[in-house]
Amino acid sequence: MTRFLPMLLLVMVGYCSSGWAANTTASTKTSDAPQQWQLQSPDQALTLALALDGQAFSYQLSFKGRPVLKPSRLGMAFKDQPALQANLKVLKVTPRTNNTSWQPVWGQRATIVDHFAELVVDAIETGTNPRQLQLIFRAYNDGIAFRYHLPAQPHLNKVVISNELTEFAFARNFKAWWIPAYRNQRFEYQYLNSALSSIDVAHTPLTLTDEGIAIAVHEAALVNYASMTLRNITDNHITLTADLVPWANGDKVYTQTPFSTPWRTIQVADSEVALLDSDLILNLNEPPAKDVELGYIKPGKYIGIWWEMHIGQKDWSPGPLQGATTERALQYIDFASQHDIDGVLVEGWNQGWEGEWWQRPPTFSFTKAVAGFDINKVAAYAKAKGVRLIGHHETAAGVQYYEQQMDEAFKLYQQLGVNSVKMGYVGTRVDQNQWHHGQYMVEHFGRVTETAARYGVMVNAHETVKDTGLSRTYPNLMTRECVRGMEYNGGSPDSGNLPNHTVIIPFTRGLAGPIDFTPGIFNFNYQQHRPNNRVPSTLANQLALYVTLYSPLQMAADLPENYQGHPAFAFIDAVPTDWQQSKALQGKIGEYLVIARQDKHSANWYLGATSNEQARELSVKLDFLKAGQSYQMISYLDAPDAHWETKPMAYQITKSVVKAGSTIELKLQPGGGAAIEFIPIQ
Amino acid sequence: MTRFLPMLLLVMVGYCSSGWAANTTASTKTSDAPQQWQLQSPDQALTLALALDGQAFSYQLSFKGRPVLKPSRLGMAFKDQPALQANLKVLKVTPRTNNTSWQPVWGQRATIVDHFAELVVDAIETGTNPRQLQLIFRAYNDGIAFRYHLPAQPHLNKVVISNELTEFAFARNFKAWWIPAYRNQRFEYQYLNSALSSIDVAHTPLTLTDEGIAIAVHEAALVNYASMTLRNITDNHITLTADLVPWANGDKVYTQTPFSTPWRTIQVADSEVALLDSDLILNLNEPPAKDVELGYIKPGKYIGIWWEMHIGQKDWSPGPLQGATTERALQYIDFASQHDIDGVLVEGWNQGWEGEWWQRPPTFSFTKAVAGFDINKVAAYAKAKGVRLIGHHETAAGVQYYEQQMDEAFKLYQQLGVNSVKMGYVGTRVDQNQWHHGQYMVEHFGRVTETAARYGVMVNAHETVKDTGLSRTYPNLMTRECVRGMEYNGGSPDSGNLPNHTVIIPFTRGLAGPIDFTPGIFNFNYQQHRPNNRVPSTLANQLALYVTLYSPLQMAADLPENYQGHPAFAFIDAVPTDWQQSKALQGKIGEYLVIARQDKHSANWYLGATSNEQARELSVKLDFLKAGQSYQMISYLDAPDAHWETKPMAYQITKSVVKAGSTIELKLQPGGGAAIEFIPIQ
Incomplete structure (x- = not known):
């Protein structure tokens, strides 16, 4: 077992009122004596210690004095040359702090504070033809991050990365919430809850919990690289190792210094x-290029010809059940124009959907x-009518086929005034044999994002690479699925989601970025074609999801006729998709969640509360409201006899006046929820 | 999707006061018209429907009118000949009921009621050279069971089974509690909790839950066959298929009719x-042969030279840390003789433990x-001293090596008066390349059981095939591990069990049969060599495990010096290992459990209550006690400040007098428990 040796050299790097603690002496000695550097978060809650011991780097992490990670290896393995891990010496250690803020084009808050302490460690191998490595560590109040940078250098140019040797040697057997990696349905699984030691290989974000602590491991700024999964290579122990999703031939990453x-x-x-x-993930991404046009990017709500296919009333294929018809699209547009709905999606609008399109190479135009x-x-x-048509590109995971038509496709949309596209990659592998999460797909999706931006189109991607915060750099990258969404409650013949699913995903998948979950089902009676399926929530829960599941493009997924004249649709009309601020108030993963958010363009607040299959009562203190201000509170609540399984549509709307600081009692029924709008009284 | 067609022929087979419902006409027609037969449990809560539709069989199951399984295929695939699944017609349908009871040699209750309705379906293929198949279904009040019987027949003799085509098409996406199959550490994982749809391949027992229903899928009487695992072949759906653990070459089972x-x-x-x-699993096994000697079989408690190795104080290897010394064994024997401890295990007593014995072919004598x-x-x-030495056979998964010495080994034990053996199969594969759960190991372990019986030795096996109730037939098959036991809290360098583990395993692994979990740790301060490990429970919880985790051989796992003079050891001294009756009173998987059991040899009752990491209060009505009888109640309880992590040893013993029907309030602290003895007052 690796033990962390006593420090010989300690460089304290942290934010404190008196400035830098200790010295920042660069060490260039080649001795085997262990060296150690320490980095603290601005609030000093997180302490990251980096050690060079036996000429190899390891790092460890503690939170308020409590171990999170034991010493964990760092390094990188290459094809056809030795690993870059041992025989290292430190050339230079450069500390830095940053305390700035920035305004995202859209997001969960209008201003994001970017406050961190940084340590850049320049290292070089000790032998002949030495290779150089830079390790960059950052400590924020909400987490730590590190990356490898390989500068341009004489003895390392083009490389094939065969393995990243990054370890996460957890200090204890936390409870884990995870989805398995390398499965056919990509991210579209319900989460597993187990001991950390029972993980085999998991996607990120991986969320770990214990009394008084919660941890999430993920990655930020995934560009020209492969997605990281986390593998338990010591089977049944608690050290996970970065496992990069390979190309079809097993290589992990093709790249070149720098x-x-x-x-x-x-x-x-x-x-x-x-x-x-x-905000850690976003903070670690680059700002957008300065000259890039962003005016076309507008968060908003959409409806679409979609759910009627999933519940078997209509079909994507041409013919008598064809969902995409001119007449039906006009009905949707009429409904959107009468409501605060920005866009109308039409799936199946294009040629190529005949028969079992997902079973063959793509034939789509x-x-x-x-x-x-x-x-x-x-x-x-x-x-x-002042409504935007939303484009749709289903690729059936045929990436090369798609790229051939991509420019023409986006050009057409630009001509038609379509400023957002939902694209899909349904299939177990991309182009027959590539994983959806390897460098192949990362690079493709980068090209999609750039092409879309060139034509002024926002992106809403399904079955694509996970979100790593690139929407900061490419603000047209609005939202994505990458989750087992609402569709499983309709289209899947038998395996709908469990009621706890939507109180798990904000704590797991949601940490990566916006989710196009497509909430808003009002009509729970769709068993004619789907006798074994139901939406596992009440109507009030469906409304609350617009607050608890963040997305700048938010679908109202049900059919217009199920919304028409429905009093509860007023909440969907009202709820914004872009926020001044967001506050997660209460919650426990898999059990319940309460979030409040303030509209970016008004003083209105919105609160969403959701429960799993258990009924529960929650006291919520309204201390997020503006002090001294009175608000009209419009509450969309479960009726007392509401139940996701037996009476999902039972809800009630109540109105009252509240002030900041008052406490409200929410009764959530099984699978239930509460959606509340707070409007300042002038 | 398979749909269940309207019945043309319905044979009701069930227990009801008026005898058999409907007719039992044997159908020999070869028409494609669907036929259906129905079998109900004696209490009519379970309804199993068998259908022959398109000349193939399927079955479905409901519980109190609620669907459990949708129509699920039946059949068997062979190597080098067509599957036995289609083109079948029914020759004869034979109903039967049974309502008897039997007395196990030892067990959770002294009398087991064996009450079922049975349907035996004789079928034959419709083509030339037809093969015969018998399907046997039973419905008990506590579950249903079925098996394939292939009688001796002209066109089927020696066969290689390549796949069993049994499906479990669950009616909804239940919550599942499971461990993954085909992993290196066999059954030694902590349970995963997820939607059924997120399973890839699971061991049995697989436990499924939903509001108002609980289901466990397992198997009984696993003889000359491969273990069944359950695989989600439709990835992310909710139909599981029997997946037989293969031989190294991929074949599943070698067998011969009948x-x-x-x-x-x-x-x-x-x-x-x-x-x-x-009692379903036991009821489905055969009684022991009539002439077999059973007198040597005695449930009891044991201690042993074992935990001191797991916590790093001693070692299995010879040398300065050698745990197995004459002197130490005599200390254990002295302690046992002063207490109600029947046996003393000595691990490492034999030659061959030098160095990393688990990494090489076995060298044990x-x-x-x-x-x-x-x-x-x-x-x-x-x-x-009136104590039995307990034998120990670690095989390092070298089965052939073990079998060469097996007869000699058991003969030696017989000569020494050793009447029980703990054997182990540590290794990721048996004999280099065979799974621990395939037919290879099933057959080996059958030979071990028979050899042990021949020499009058009871078996306590670790890392072996799962329990399927064979202890009814071979009562010397006492207990086994096949679980992530106490050892992980000591020996594993970093991945101890979570506090919820012991409130999961009674509902999962425990449904298969006795568990040699080895509870009873009293000294929680063993971090000298295991800085990251602790037993995740309080002392009172440890005591309660003697009641909540059933085993006829039950270890007191801690060192004698940690027990010596400890007032709480009185409970271990008192608690029986063989029971007149057992009643699971309250519980929720992963949260808490309360079980009461009456001693087989006295009127004393014992109650165990355990909690996960949450503190909780439980009201327990003592309606299991004998009406009108007063009892002295001796309670071993968590102290108010007890906590598995910070103060595990804080406990208290209280005494009071109670009567049947009174209600007691139990306060369980985090990771806590309560262990209570009820002694009738004369």
Whole structure:
């Protein structure tokens, strides 16, 4: 077992009122004597210690004096040359702090504080033809991050990375919430809850909990690299190792110096719910290029011809059940124009959906409409009604096929005034044999994002690479699925989601970025074609999801006729998709969640509370409201006899007046929720 | 999707006061018209429907009108010949009921009721050279079971089974508690809790829960066959398929007609805790042969030279840290003789433990003692003190090596008066390349059991095949590990069990049979060599495990010096290992459990209550006690400040007088428990 040896050299790097603690002497000695450097978060809760011992680096982490990670190895293995891990000496150690803030184009808050202490360690091998390595560590109040940077150098140029040797040697057997990696349905699994030791290989974000602590491991700024999964290589122990998703031939990453790996991130908080207010992932991404046009990027709500296919009333294929018809699209546009709905999605609008399209190489046209769907007429009608048509590119995981048509496809949308596209990559592998999460797909999706930006189109991607905060750099990267979404409650013949699913994913998948979960089902009676399926929530829970599941593009997933004249639709009309501030108030993963958010463009607040299959009562103190201000509170609540399984549609709307600091009692029924709007009284 | 067609022919087979319902006409017609037969449990809560539709069989199951399984295929695939699944017609349908009871040699209750309705379906293929198949279904009040029987027949003799086509098409996406199959550490994982749909491949028992229902899928009477695991072949759906653990070459089972498969069992109850009182698995096994000697079989408690190795104070290897010394064994024997402890285990007593024995082919002698351990002296001392020495056979998963010495080994033990053996199969594969759960190991372990019986030796096996109730047939098959036991809290360098583990395993692994978990740690301060480990419970919880984790051989796992003079040891001294009756009173998987059991040899009752990491208060009604009788109640309870992590040893003993029907309030602290003895007042 690796033990952490006593420090010989300690460089304290941290934020404190008196400035830098201790010295920052660069060490260039080649002795085998262990060296250690320490980095603290601005609030000093997190302490990261880096050690060079036996000429190899390891790091460890503690939170308020409590061990999080034991000494954990760092390094990188290459094909056809030795690993870069041993025989290292430190050339230079450069500390830095940053305390700035920035304004995202859209997001969970209008201003994000970017406050960290940084340590850049320049190292070089001790032998002949030495290779250079830079390790960059940052400590924020909400977590730590590190990345490898390999500068341009004489003895390392083009490389094939065969393995990243990054370890996460957890200090104890935490409870883990995870989805397995390397499965056919990508991220579309319900979460597993187990001891950390029972993980085999997990996707990130991986969320770990224990009394008084919550941890999430993920990555930020995944560019020209492979996704990281976390593998228990010591089977049944508690050290996880970075496992990069390979190309079909087993190689992990093709790259060339200079390059940086994505940031490896470890968010840490006192509680599970406190993880939800972290901005770590976004902070670790670059700001957008200065000259880039961003005016077309607008968060908003959308509806679409979609759920009726999932519940078996309609079909994507042409023919008698064809969902995408001109007439139906015009109905959606009419509904959108009468409500605060910005866009209308039409799936199956284009040619190539005949039969079992997911079983064959793609035959889609991305520019030609199917018979029965007059895209020009629909686009013109939408424009006249002040509604945007939303494009749709299903690729059936045929990436090369898609790229051939991509420019034409986006150009068409630009011409039609379509400023957002939902794209899909349904399939167990991309282009027959590539994982959805390897460098192959990362690079493809980068090209998609850039092409879309070039044509002024926002991206909402399904079955794609996980979010790592790149929307900071590419603000047209709005939202994505990468979760077992609402569709499983309709389209899947038998395996709908469990009621606890939506109180797990904000604490896991949600830490990565926006989720296009597509909430808002109002009509729970769709068992005609789906006898074994139901949406596992009440109607009030469906409304609350607009607050608890963050997305700048938020679908109202049900059919217009199920919304038409429904009093509860007023909440969907009202709820914003862009926020001044967001506060996760209460919650326990898999059990319940309460979040409050303030509209970015008004003083209104919105609160969402959701429960799992258990009924529960929650006291919520309204201390997020503006002191001294009175608000009209419009509450969309479970009726006393509501139950996700037996009476999901039973809800009630109540109105009252509240002030900041008052406490409200919420009764959530099984699978239930509460959605509340607070409007300042002038 | 398979749909269940309307019945043309319905044979009701069930227990009801008026006898058999409907007719039992044998159908020999070859028409494709679907036929259906129904079998109900004696209490009519469970309804199993068998259908022959399109000349293939399927079955479905409901519980109190609620679907449990949708139509699920039945069949068997062979190597080098067509599957036995289609083109079948029914020759004969034979119903039967049984309502008897039997007395196990030892067990959780002295009398077991064996009450079922049975349906035997004789079928034959419709083509030339037809093969015959018999399906046997049973419905008990606590679950249903079925098996395939292939009679001796002209067109099927020696076969290689390549796949069993048994499906479990669950009616909904239940919550699952499971351990993954095909992992290196066999059954020694902490349980995963997830949606059924997130399972890839799981061991049995697989426990499924939902509001008002609990289900466990397992098997009974696993003989000359491969263990069944359950695989989600439709990835992310909710139909699981029997996946037989293969031989190294991929074949599943080598056999010959006539043969029967193990019973496939589906236990169903109103609640999770009600599953614990099921006798289904034992009932489906054969009684012991009539002439077999059983007098040597005696449940009891044991201590042993073992935990001191796991916590790093001693070692299995010879040398300065050698745990197995004559002197130490005599100390254990002295302690046992002063207490109600029947046996003393000595691990490392034999030759061959040098160095990393688990990394090499086995070098153990099963008959020669290591230097420093005088086995004759120890055995004689034990005999003189009225204590039994317990044998130990670690095989390092070298089965063929073990079998060469097996007869000699058991003969030696017989000569020494050793009447029980703990054997181990530490290793990731048996004999280099065989799974621990395939037919190879099933057959080996059958030979071990028979050999042990021949020499009058009881078996306590670790790292072996799962329990399927064979202890009814072979009552010397006492207990086994096949679980992530106490050892992980000591020997594992970093990945101890979580506090919830012992409130999961009674509901999962425990449904298979006795667990040699080895509870009873009193000294929680063993961090000198195991700085990251602790036993995740309080002392009172440790005591309660003697009641909540059933085993006829029950270890007191701590060192004698940690027990010596300790007032709480009185409970271990008192608690029986053989029971008149057992009642699971309250519980929720992963949260808490309360069980009461009456001693087989007295009117005393014992109650164990355990909690996970949460403190909780439980009201327990003493309605299991004999009406009108007063009892002295001796309670071993958590002290108010007890906590598994910070103050595990804080406990208190209280005494009071209670009567049947009174209610007691139990306060369990985090990781806590309560162990209570009720002694009738004369």
